[in-house]
Structure formats: structure tokens, C-alpha cells
Amino acid sequence: MGNQFLDEIFRADALVNIIDASGGTDCEGKVCKPGEHDPLEDVQFLEKEITMWVAAIIKKDWPKIARTAEIDKKGIYAPLENA
Numbered sequence: 001m002g003n004q005f006l007d008e009i010f011r012a013d014a015l016v017n018i019i020d021a022s023g024g025t026d027c028e029g030k031v032c033k034p035g036e037h038d039p040l041e042d043v044q045f046l047e048k049e050i051t052m053w054v055a056a057i058i059k060k061d062w063p064k065i066a067r068t069a070e071i072d073k074k075g076i077y078a079p080l081e082n083a
Contacts, residue, residue, distance in 0.1 A: 006053045019043060 009015055019042055024034040027041060058065070 003053075006050070009050065017043065017046060 019039045020037075021039050022034040023037045023039050024032060026032050026037045027045065
């Protein structure tokens, strides 16, 4: 599902990552013998995909973000109001 999945995450208020800690499900979701798959790989894969996706959005929109910060006379690290 790739970008379609990531777009759904973008609209979500929270992300719950449920991992088969027994290692009984491979990276494609197929059942395997418990311990045959390292569940940490699933966590790392999802974290990397989300990080790359967010970085691509920031890179694509960076000129607009920088212009807005310059116009508003705020630094990139300015605190958000009402946060």
C-alpha cells in the first residue's frame, strides 16, 4: 500500500503498532514458526518508512516553510502559540 498507507497515518490522531513478539509472523504477515522472525525488524522497518516519508514532505515543502518563517519573522524553532 506504500504511500496510501502513509497518507492514512498522516490523518490519524495516534498510531498503535502491534507487534507479534513471538516472531511467529514474517515481514509479509505469513505465519512461521515462533522465533523464526525477529519482531524488532518490523518495528525498525516501520520507523524508517515513516521517517523517510516525513523527510520527503519537509524537503518538498522546505521553500514554503522557509518563506513563511522569514515573512513571520520567526525562527524555525519558535515556540508554537497555544501549545
